[in-house]
Amino acid sequence: MSSDALAIKVEGLSKCYQIYENPQDRLKEAVCGPLRRVLGLPEHKYHRDFWALRDVSFDVRKGETVGIIGHNGSGKSTLLQMIAGTLAQTTGRVEVHGRVAALLELGSGFNPEFTGRENVKMYGQLLGMTPDEVDARYDEIVEFSEIKDFIDQPLKTYSSGMGMRLAFSVVAHVDPEILIVDEALSVGDVFFQAKCMALLRKRMDSGMTLLFVSHDSGSVKSLCSRAVLLDHGNMLEVGESDAVVERYYSTFVGRRQRVVGRSDPTASSVDDAFKSIVSSSEKAALPVVPAAGDVSALREYDSAEFLECAKFQRIQNGKAEFVNVLLLDAEGNRIREVDFEERITLRMILLAHEDIPVLAYGYHLRDRNGFDLAYSDSGIEDQHLYDVKAGHVYVVDWIMPLAFKEGDYTISAVTAVPLDLTVGSVETCDHVPIALQFRMNRGRLPLYGAMRLDAALQVRNCSEA
Ligand SMILES: Nc1ncnc2c1ncn2[C@@H]1O[C@H](COP(=O)(O)OP(=O)(O)OP(=O)(O)O)[C@@H](O)[C@H]1O
Structure with missing residues (x-):
């Protein structure tokens, strides 16, 4: 694929965390490690390696919408953070072609001590807008977030839903070429979600690339042409979202059921x-x-x-x-x-x-x-x-x-x-x-819309005397 058509290229991406059983082990490794090397002693590991993501590769074309699905802890957020550049990979490569905005953790990039208004201005600039551009979009951002009445209150007084509304509003109004969203759409009421979806679709129609994590496979199926399925840090499948979501159901339904419990009343x-x-x-x-x-x-x-x-x-x-x-x-x-x-x-x-x-x-x-x-x-x-x-x-x-x-x-x-x-x-x-x-089933005549509303028709000929 020519790099013109490519928005994101992920190649052999892996992330390894070093897990220490207790804080002293970290200290021991920092102090004893170099000492052992100086003394010519064999290396001793005080940690164990945990691979949160292992050898993941896929491409995202410009204008494409790709969903990342997988069970809790499968590595979805880790993958998004590395693509967004907020987390360093252990091995592998990420190429990103275009202006990126990422909504990773709710309200990350916000300062709780500042008001909503101050945060919009700071966060907008953090995402690459000039102060004038932020000012020009300010009203639209606040209007969309539906928290106008609280905009001059410190962010620490906001509920997490309010923080998310504001963060989503800013991110969606900076006109990114590539938008990376982690789970944010699952928060908030159904009306706000619908607004977010509508805005995302508008942006997608004008060519934005969207990469997003969701536990809601319905939105993955409806928004994404392709999806990536992760399992314990490994990529199980990448392909058309319908097929990948089906695989997700069949692979995880059994496991999830046991965790959820009580869905099979005796x-x-x-x-x-x-x-x-x-x-x-x-x-x-x-x-x-x-x-x-x-x-x-x-x-x-x-x-x-x-x-x-x-x-x-x-x-x-x-x-x-x-x-x-x-x-x-x-x-x-x-x-x-x-x-x-x-x-x-x-x-x-x-x-x-x-x-x-x-x-x-x-x-x-x-x-x-x-x-x-x-x-x-x-x-x-x-x-x-x-x-x-x-x-x-x-x-x-x-x-x-x-x-x-x-x-x-x-x-x-x-x-x-x-x-x-x-x-x-x-x-x-x-x-x-x-x-x-x-x-x-089909009615007597074809329906050229999603549904028929039950209407009482009144027809008048207004030209007659
Ligand atoms: N800083 C860290 N140190 C050690 N392990 C970590 C760290 N961050 C994440 N992990 C582990 O890496 C694995 C992948 O985490 P990640 O948050 O990417 O999963 P996820 O698929 O986004 O999960 P969820 O759906 O619950 O948000 C998890 O087992 C998590 O505990």
Whole structure:
């Protein structure tokens, strides 16, 4: 590939850390090492070598978007830091062609003692803008960050989410040719994330190269044409993002599942819970809570399919979990294909493991690229579950028509204890990124958009007398 077309070239890149069991060993090595050499004694190692990254090579073309994925500690941040030039490699080479901006650790480059305003000015200059350029962009940066009211407060008073918003705003507005982002997009509420995505897409459309780390393989699939998969510092695969993400699922789902634990409720615990199924609490006003007599109806839906889907990147804290999430037609039959505009029931069956005063739940409906097409939660619907009891099962039915373009879709399910909904702060009890998949059939006529909105049409001929 000609160097004109190349944005980043990584060749045989490795990083070795020296690990000392205790601080004295570091001192011993510093003092005794040279002494032993002077005395002609054989070398003695007081540390062990730990290879955080080993012999990684790949190219990134100009204008390309490449995602770095891998489990915790696989070397993603180490790789980005070496490409950004903030960490020295042990061996190997990195070539970077173009003006780089990196958002590595949240707020790195910020000084906590200075105000937001001062930090924007300093950080902008650190990223290569002149003071005049920063001034010209200042309003836009602050507007994007949505923290205008706090801009003259010291940064140390900001939450980490606020710091991230400001850092992302500055970095994204310096017009880098190459942007390196580490995990930052996973912080912040869904609206800010959507704004970040939209800004990134705009920059990418104008030719920016993006290299980014994410645990959210949905965004890797939707944003990146290619991806790099790391495992214990080794590069397992580089290639088209769809294929690499698939490999990531198949390689790590099993391991992750064991770490996460509790995503495979034992039959007996579910049985017990079904036996004690709750009747509608007055405060809860649930859309549907089957009475005790309906328990058998619930059990006729096998949960194996859900549990298989739910293995992917599930996060649980053990307080409450989904035991099944499924789509039903008007007759209550389980469906995996939905006709255009069909009125379906998205049923979520939740099992509480602890008493919880208020429990929220919600879903995302995503297309095959991981784009969020629809979302709602019990806050929006004003239907939280109140006074949730340990061992009880709650059934939530979302009854709605679906009118999306023909294709494949996924639905994620989340249940959480709301903390401060004005800033989207929750304690996640169970987050199932892929709770179910379904196919939407084509309607009577082709749809030239993602979905049809339910509109009441009014047509008038304004020329008639
Ligand atoms: N300064 C350091 N000294 C010793 N080991 C380190 C140092 N920095 C990172 N490591 C180790 O190197 C490995 C790779 O770390 P790195 O942060 O790159 O992983 P990661 O894939 O970004 O992880 P995560 O997804 O958790 O952010 C980890 O095992 C980490 O503990």
